[in-house]
Amino acid sequence: MLGKTAERPTKKLLRVLAGETLERPPWWLMRQAGRYLPEYRALREKAGDFITLCLTPELAAEVTLQPVHRFGMNAAILFSDILLVPRALGQRLSFENDGPKLESLSEVGKLSPLDLAMLAPVGEAGHLAACFRSNEIAGEGEAEARRVVPAGAAA
Secondary structure, eight states: OTTOOOOOOOSHHHHHHTTOOOSSOOOOOOHHHHTTSHHHHHHHHHHSSHHHHHHOHHHHHHHHHHHHHHHOOSEEOOOOOTTHHHHHTTOOEEEETTEEEEOOHHHHOSOOOOOHHHHHHHHHHHHHHHHHSOTTOEEHHHHHHTOOOSOOOOO
């Protein structure tokens, strides 16, 4: 409706992005920093391997929210891995003790069309994490798009 004033965001991160000055700036941690948390290490062990942890929506949602629960952050960054995309294009991927191993393109020959079904669990994890978060916490994609959706850690 023309002339209607937009509703003021309630989430601290979105309020700052809208130009408001707060007493304390919002903060969050990149997912990599969470891997040292004991609760992350326990879930990683429960999953058995890193790819399973990324592609099990309930576990990935829990990992996403672990730093928020522990430290009271104002934003959550969805737990996943960028290498799941080449995997969905047909490259073999494994995570070993010394890090990720991605099949070389010369071994693959030709990449397959992107298999979005292989990435669907990542979207489901984001949905689950959003369902468990309060209105005070913004998700990474939400902050970039400056849109308001239910997000935040359960109190």
